Amino acid sequence: MSTNLDIKVKHLTRVEGHGNIVVNMKDGVLEKAQLDIVEAPRYFEAMLKGRSFHEAAIITSRICGICSLGHQLTSLKATEQALGLEVSEQTVLLRKLLVHGATLQSNVLHAYFLAAPDLLGVGSVFPLVGTHPEVVLRALRMKRLANDIGDVVSGRAVHPITPVPGGFTHIPSEKELLEIKRRLVEEMVPDYLATVETLKALAGAIPAFERDTEYISLRSDGDYALYDGDICSTDTGRIADGEYRKMTNEFIVPHSTSKHCKVSRSSYMVGALARWNNNHDRLCDVSMDAAEQLGLKPGCTNPYMNTIAQVVEAGHCALDSVAIIDQLLDNGLKDEQPNQEPTKFGTGIGATEVPRGILYHEYAYDRQGRITKANCIIPTGQNLANIDDDMKKLVPEIVDKTKEEITLHLEMLVRAYDPCISCSVHMLDVDFIE
Amino acid sequence: MANKPRVAIFDFTGCEGCELNQLNFEDQLLDILAHVDIVEWREAMDDRVDEYDIAFVEGSLSTPDCITRINEVRRKAKVLVTLGACASQGGVNAMKNTQPIEDVREEVYGQDKYLFPTLPALPVSAVVKVDYAVRGCPMTQIEFLKVFTSLVMGKEPIEPDHAVCVECKLRENECVFEKGMICLGPVTRAGCDAHCTTVGQYCTGCRGLVSEPNLKGMEEILTAHGLSVDEAWKRLELYNANQIEGVKP
Numbered sequence: 001m002s003t004n005l006d007i008k009v010k011h012l013t014r015v016e017g018h019g020n021i022v023v024n025m026k027d028g029v030l031e032k033a034q035l036d037i038v039e040a041p042r043y044f045e046a047m048l049k050g051r052s053f054h055e056a057a058i059i060t061s062r063i064c065g066i067c068s069l070g071h072q073l074t075s076l077k078a079t080e081q082a083l084g085l086e087v088s089e090q091t092v093l094l095r096k097l098l099v100h101g102a103t104l105q106s107n108v109l110h111a112y113f114l115a116a117p118d119l120l121g122v123g124s125v126f127p128l129v130g131t132h133p134e135v136v137l138r139a140l141r142m143k144r145l146a147n148d149i150g151d152v153v154s155g156r157a158v159h160p161i162t163p164v165p166g167g168f169t170h171i172p173s174e175k176e177l178l179e180i181k182r183r184l185v186e187e188m189v190p191d192y193l194a195t196v197e198t199l200k201a202l203a204g205a206i207p208a209f210e211r212d213t214e215y216i217s218l219r220s221d222g223d224y225a226l227y228d229g230d231i232c233s234t235d236t237g238r239i240a241d242g243e244y245r246k247m248t249n250e251f252i253v254p255h256s257t258s259k260h261c262k263v264s265r266s267s268y269m270v271g272a273l274a275r276w277n278n279n280h281d282r283l284c285d286v287s288m289d290a291a292e293q294l295g296l297k298p299g300c301t302n303p304y305m306n307t308i309a310q311v312v313e314a315g316h317c318a319l320d321s322v323a324i325i326d327q328l329l330d331n332g333l334k335d336e337q338p339n340q341e342p343t344k345f346g347t348g349i350g351a352t353e354v355p356r357g358i359l360y361h362e363y364a365y366d367r368q369g370r371i372t373k374a375n376c377i378i379p380t381g382q383n384l385a386n387i388d389d390d391m392k393k394l395v396p397e398i399v400d401k402t403k404e405e406i407t408l409h410l411e412m413l414v415r416a417y418d419p420c421i422s423c424s425v426h427m428l429d430v431d432f433i434e
Numbered sequence: 435m436a437n438k439p440r441v442a443i444f445d446f447t448g449c450e451g452c453e454l455n456q457l458n459f460e461d462q463l464l465d466i467l468a469h470v471d472i473v474e475w476r477e478a479m480d481d482r483v484d485e486y487d488i489a490f491v492e493g494s495l496s497t498p499d500c501i502t503r504i505n506e507v508r509r510k511a512k513v514l515v516t517l518g519a520c521a522s523q524g525g526v527n528a529m530k531n532t533q534p535i536e537d538v539r540e541e542v543y544g545q546d547k548y549l550f551p552t553l554p555a556l557p558v559s560a561v562v563k564v565d566y567a568v569r570g571c572p573m574t575q576i577e578f579l580k581v582f583t584s585l586v587m588g589k590e591p592i593e594p595d596h597a598v599c600v601e602c603k604l605r606e607n608e609c610v611f612e613k614g615m616i617c618l619g620p621v622t623r624a625g626c627d628a629h630c631t632t633v634g635q636y637c638t639g640c641r642g643l644v645s646e647p648n649l650k651g652m653e654e655i656l657t658a659h660g661l662s663v664d665e666a667w668k669r670l671e672l673y674n675a676n677q678i679e680g681v682k683p
Contacts, residue, residue, distance in 0.1 A: 043552075046541035047529040052665065055672060058638060062526045065451020065572060107459065124475075129467065135465075144460035155633040157458065158451045158572045162633050169634030250548040323617055 003028035007407055008214035012414060014336075019419070021410050022255075023395055035384060035389035035414060037256035048363070048374035053079050053342070054164055055364060056371060061159050063376065066109075068159045069102040069150060070354030071361070071376075073227070076165055076194055078361040082348030083369065085166045085339050090328065092227070094153055094168060094434060097324045098160070099352070100317040101149030101224045104188075105157065105357035107310035108146060109273070110140035110418045111199070115307045118412045119202040142191050145183050149321065152176045167205065167338030174333055181325045188318045189286075196290045199311055203294055206308070207409055211393050212301045213386055214264050216247060218353050224275075224282040224316055227351040232278045235264040236406065241351035245361045248377050253413060260385040261377070267385035270357025274307035287315040303390055305415045310355070342369060356380055356420050379418045387417060439586060442474035442486040444507055446493030446500050447527055447555060451572040452518035453492055459575070469586050473499035488513045488585055492573075494520040494527045494555040501553075501561055510564040515581060516558050519571040519673045523642040526571070527555035556674065566591050571640035571673060576624045594625040595645050598637050602628035610636050616659050618669065621647040640673045647682050 003024035012019050024032035044063055051059060057075040061068040073095055080087060102182065112135070113125045129136050150157030152172045162170040209356050219238060220229035230238040241245060246368045250259040262268065280291070291297075291312045297303055347364045357379030364373040390413055398409055440600075445453060450610055453475075459466060473483045489511035495504055519525035531554040539552060558564050566585075568578045584591040598619035606626050610617035618629060618639035630639055642651075649670070656666035667682045 043530045043539070046533060046537070047526065049541070050532075051668065055669070057530075058672070059526055062449050062451070062571065064453040065449040068449070068451060113457065126467070126472065129464065140460040140463060147458055147460070153628070155635070156572075158455050161630050161635045164635070171479070245508075252543060254546075375530070 004400070005395070005403070007403065007408070007410065009411065012411060014427050015031065019229040019414070021391075021407075021414060023391065023406075023410065025395065025399070028399075030392060030395055033050055033395050034255055034388045035391070037384065042047055044372050044376060045374045048371045052082060053365060053371070054340075056374075057163070057165070060361065060376065063378070064137060065158050066106060066420055067102075067354050067356065067359070069098055069154065070158070070352055070359055071318050072160055072163055073099065074350040074352040074354070074359050075363075076163060076360045077228070077350030077352065078363050078367075079165050079347040079350075080348065081350070082344075082346050082363055082365050083165070084343035085341075087167055087339065088334075090171075090331065090334055090336060091167045093328050093331075094171075095163065096227045097321055097328075098150060098153050098163070100321045100324070101153070101157070101318050103226065103353075103355050104314050104317040105143055105150070106418075107314045108139060108142045108195075111195070111307055111311050112136075112410075113417055114418070115412075116202065118408070118415065124229075138191050138194060141187060142195070145188055148183075149180055152180060164340070167336055169338065171333055174329060177325050177328060177333075180362065181322055182327075184318055184322050190259075191319055192286070192290075192315050195311060196293055196315075196349050199308070202294055203308070206302075206304050208302065208306060209394055209397070209413075210301045211303070211390055213389070214268035214270050215277045216263065216382075217274040217278045217358055218351060220280050220282075222382045223320070224279050226312070233263065233268070234274075234277055235332075241360075242349050242399065244351060244362075244377070245351060248360065248382065249395075250377060250381070253395045256384060259381050261382040262385055267389045268382065269303065269386045270308055270379045270382045270402035272313055272355070273303065273306040274357060275313060275353060276300065276309040283313065283316045284319050286319055287312050290315050303386075303413060306416045306418065310418070325338065327342065354379060356418055357382060369416075378420075380417070383417050383419065387414060387419075438469065438471045440483075440485070440509070441470045441484065441490065442617075443472070443490045444474075444492065444503070445476070445497040445531070446521070446558075448493030448518065448520040448525065450492065452521075452568075455572045456490075456578070459579075462579070466582065479484065485510045487511075488515060490515050490568075491519050491521050492517045492560055494524050494557060495561055496527060496553055496555040497532040498553065504558060509522075513565045513585065514562065515566045515585075516564050516569060516575040517568050518579070519640050519642065520555075521558045521571065522564075522567040522569050523674060524555050524557045525640075525673055529671060531555060531679075532671060532675050537575055541674075546598065555676075560676075567593065569641040570622060570626055574577045574641065576627065577599050578627045594623060596623045596624050597644055598624050598626065598628050598631070598641070600624055601626070602637075604628075605632050606633055611655070611659055615660060616656055616669065618652070620655065621652045622647060631642055634649045638672055639670065643674055643677050649678060674678040 007023040009021040020036040057072045060075040061072040147157040154163030162168045217233040218225035219231035219232035232238045248261045294308045296308045345365045345367050347360045360377040363374045366372050489507050516522045581591040601624045615636050617636040619637040622639045623641045623644050653666050
């Protein structure tokens with residue numbers, strides 16, 4: 001391929017939201033390689049001003065349909081901290097179960113429906129219905145069960161209903177939880193093992209590309225940190241979640257309606273690969289075995305492996321869900337009412353691992369329990385600078401390939417991050433400029 | 435229809451939760467695919483086409499680019515169906531319309547606010563003709579299946595125009611007001627089978643207002659149950675800021 005290159009992919013497909021990839025190389029010098037975020041801004045921080053604490057999580061879950069549970073729980077944690085609302089052990093366990101269901105659902109959706117078509121050289125999952133029906137049916141079965149966890153525990157998987165400040169408006173029955181457990185053991189585990197086998201056959205199509213960066217995720221002393229923990233960086237170690245602004249440093253760039261972030265370097269990565277690099281020692285044996293089969297090693301610096309890391313942690317989500325249900329039932333389900341009597345009105349921060357990475361919400365409340373200031377920092381926004389940096393290293397390395405191959409590599413790179421642009425703008429196209 | 439209808443799905447300003455809800459028909463997805471050809475859907479596939487029988491549209495219109503795109507969709511579509519609260523009535527996005535637009539932009543982007551153009555968040559019907567609406571936030575799945583089945587069978591979908599209270603009574607729920615909470619069920623359009631109130635939450639009005647809602651009466655009930663007048667209208671505003679404009683004090 002020539003030393004001049006002009007790629008422009010408008011409204012990249014198979015990602016959540018609207019973005020363009022723009023790459024411009026002239027006489028062998030890379031002038032531009034970036035992801036333009038063109039999603040329409042929605043101004044959630046402004047919408048939240050003056051809203052009751054009862055509405056905060058309802059509104060912020062609407063930032064994103066795919067990540068609605070993550071936004072909702074992060075919002076509830078921020079509100080509860082600000083208003084001094086204690087929650088019960090049962091509430092925390094039910095929320096952890098919901099996080100597992102949502103992570104499992106999102107990771108399966110991404111691996112099978114959005115990423116796998118690239119590995120098989122097709123434009124969408126739909127042709128696979130004819131060619132690989134058993135694989136599509138398996139994906140649908142796994143997604144259904146993951147969503148059923150959301151339906152049973154939170155009333156609805158997309159924009160959950162029952163999680164409210166201080167607890168839940170409705171507690172699932174023992175019978176419903178036992179049925180979820182039975183299906184996890186009898187259906188999800190075999191389907192998960194089959195997924196690992198399928199992916200093993202396709203893993204050779206994952207591009208070899210390495211770029212060391214800073215990886216940031218939550219980390220806790222006990223479990224594989226998803227619902228809560230300290231903020232942990234591969235560069236600088238652990239820090240309390242209240243210090244999140246030091247670990248994000250949002251800034252605005254003209255080519256993106258989503259803000260960018262940086263900490264120790266020009267960019268950092270959040271998401272399943274960051275979680276893997278920081279917390280692989282907390283995963284269950286089934287996940288560790290999947291990692292070994294799929295070639296995922298600790299300290300992995302290939303961003304394309306993020307999809308693999310998602311599949312690896314999905315096994316943990318399935319098995320830990322079984323453990324959580326056992327504990328809920330051992331404790332005995334209690335028909336608790338949510339604790340909604342504020343003991344103070346101040347500022348609160350919530351930090352949660354959602355499928356695409358670490359999510360922060362911070363609210364300040366007045367004495368009427370209304371929001372005076374809100375700040376939401378979204379995983380995809382945190383990854384945007386890292387994606388731009390990846391593209392700047394990747395393009396010169398693959399410049400001898402055809403324009404179509406280069407474009408595909410760039411699209412696959414962006415998809416590997418499983419970007420959620422609605423969230424980040426609260427994005428994707430490829431632009432090559434010759 | 436003799437030939438399979440050609441279906442296209444589009445997203446504007448929103449969270450894409452309604453589209454996700456379509457991928458969440460795991461049990462029916464393959465049956466749905468057997469009755470239509472999905473010819474364009476950016477979230478799930480690469481193809482782009484020039485005409486289609488049914489366009490499903492998610493999201494509200496809030497930038498100059500949205501207006502251009504929705505006109506193109508309308509030109510290419512025989513039938514246009516909105517999905518969800520954002521497309522059908524403006525949804526949560528319309529809350530920003532109640533604040534001065536410059537303040538809203540400054541709150542989020544500070545001194546860089548002019549980098550990104552914005553308009554008041556509008557329902558699709560404010561710009562082009564809408565044939566049918568699947569309401570809710572996210573869109574109500576049972577209603578989507580009803581509208582989808584009707585269109586595939588060449589029948590006219592029926593839009594409910596009674597209050598959520600009717601469906602809530604049919605579910606034999608205790609009235610939410612009796613539980614010491616507030617509820618927007620009396621003025622909210624039914625069709626959701628009162629799902630939220632059945633699982634202990636109040637109706638937040640996501641399916642939009644019934645025709646000719648008694649909003650003054652709703653204000654009286656809400657204030658009688660402890661909300662200030664200002665808070666009562668704020669709750670009504672959540673999904674219906676455009677609809678209560680002019681009635682709200």
